[in-house]
């Protein structure tokens with residue numbers, strides 16, 4: 389099938405075609421019931437149950453396509469969005485809207501130097517060689533360190549920051565961590581999550597440029613705003629369902645107030661009468677990461693028959 393001729397009238401949604409964000413993004417689409425089948429080596433897939441086409445693109449390119457309005461929606465790292473904005477400042481027509489923080493793909497863009505070296509502060513890198521894949525953010529960062537007027541960094545029509553910097557910033561597309569050992573750089577600016585890559589390369593972090601998680605972004609004038617809102621709510625519902633768990637327990641009415649302060653719920657707990665008038669049943673959404681301590685505290689408070697259920701999906705409602 390000639391997919392390109394089937395794009396007419398469809399909302400275009402960009403998805404990372406590989407890398408660290410891809411798996412979690414595909415799980416998010418499945419959890420949000422966005423159904424598609426991607427043909428072998430095809431970078432476009434038509435969604436079966438919505439007027440949407442998925443476009444598989446490198447995470448670093450997604451803000452450009454969305455920012456220029458060529459694609460309506462996208463999922464990429466907040467670091468990539470910030471980098472795009474550093475290189476191509478938004479105008480009234482171009483630029484991206486951050487719709488939703490998706491929580492996964494947590495990492496930090498950090499300034500790193502050899503662990504055994506003499507450099508211990510980012511200021512000491514001024515005037516030296518710095519290698520990175522994030523040239524825009526790194527130029528902004530060193531412009532601030534070098535005391536260049538902040539208002540002159542990042543404006544359309546400015547003399548590019550790179551022409552005014554004393555620090556020499558060089559782009560490499562990957563394996564940035566090798567640059568110091570190979571004598572190409574005195575320091576690097578690269579992503580860190582567990583810190584294992586940095587440690588293995590004999591580097592240490594001396595500052596953080598930006599912190600990042602995956603984000604849902606939209607163009608300023610999407611082709612179908614209603615559909616964008618539907619997708620946002622579906623993804624929000626799936627994220628909430630992942631984050632929360634449903635906790636149900638019985639408690640004596642005399643202890644109800646104390647127990648429900650432990651499980652206040654997202655909005656408020658649901659309280660149901662039991663056949664025994666001295667007792668009530670409580671249902672409440674609890675953050676998954678807090679459930680063990682919540683159960684301990686409920687038990688200590690006198691709650692009984694505490695049960696915990698996974699939430700398959702949810703909708704926060706129009707009020708959020």
Ligand SMILES: Nc1ncnc2c1ncn2[C@@H]1O[C@H](COP(=O)(O)OP(=O)(O)OP(=O)(O)O)[C@@H](O)[C@H]1O
Nearest residue numbers: 406407408409446447465467468493494495579581
């Ligand atoms: N170690 C990591 N842990 C968590 N998230 C990361 C990590 N590394 C990168 N990311 C996130 O994933 C995004 C894409 O990075 P990734 O290295 O997967 O890119 P890629 O598309 O495979 O490109 P490349 O060819 O440069 O590796 C980053 O912009 C960042 O938001």
Ligand SMILES: O=P(O)(O)OC[C@H]1O[C@H](OP(=O)(O)OP(=O)(O)O)[C@H](O)[C@@H]1O
Nearest residue numbers: 408562563579580581582583584585586
């Ligand atoms: O702190 P860590 O958990 O070790 O993760 C950090 C590494 O992960 C990313 O690279 P990736 O492995 O995706 O490959 P790349 O260098 O080709 O981008 C990033 O560029 C770092 O090199």
